[in-house]
Amino acid sequence: MTSATQSQQRGIQMSEAALRQVRSLRDKQGKDLCLRVGVRQGGCSGMSYMMDFTELSQIREEIDEVFDYDGFKIVCDRKSLLYLYGLMLDYSDALIGGGFQFSNPNASQTCGCGKSFGV
Numbered sequence: 001m002t003s004a005t006q007s008q009q010r011g012i013q014m015s016e017a018a019l020r021q022v023r024s025l026r027d028k029q030g031k032d033l034c035l036r037v038g039v040r041q042g043g044c045s046g047m048s049y050m051m052d053f054t055e056l057s058q059i060r061e062e063i064d065e066v067f068d069y070d071g072f073k074i075v076c077d078r079k080s081l082l083y084l085y086g087l088m089l090d091y092s093d094a095l096i097g098g099g100f101q102f103s104n105p106n107a108s109q110t111c112g113c114g115k116s117f118g119v
Contacts, residue, residue, distance in 0.1 A: 018090050032056060035075070036054045039080045083106055087103065
């Protein structure tokens with residue numbers, strides 16, 4: 001199976017730029033952490049994205065899905081994954097509009113800031 005095929009089978013996808021950035025941020029923490037991605041109620045459009053590093057020991061097999069990117073793990077609880085399946089996480093270092101960007105095929109509307117969405 002090619003890596004392009006594997007990438008298409010992941011529920012949450014990352015661009016190379018996003019993967020480089022999260023690995024860099026994780027390395028500054030000095031621990032082997034994974035990235036937890038999810039959603040919560042709130043934000044301009046009804047739901048907002050959440051992203052944070054967490055210890056590998058915090059992965060809960062009974063409610064979390066884990067996506068592996070060459071040893072770097074992204075974790076998402078199954079409830080959030082209902083809203084995020086197919087999400088593409090990208091990163092830009094542009095001075096204006098830079099940072100992490102979420103491209104969510106499940107969003108019927110997105111906020112101008114790009115950090116919240118509606119379904």
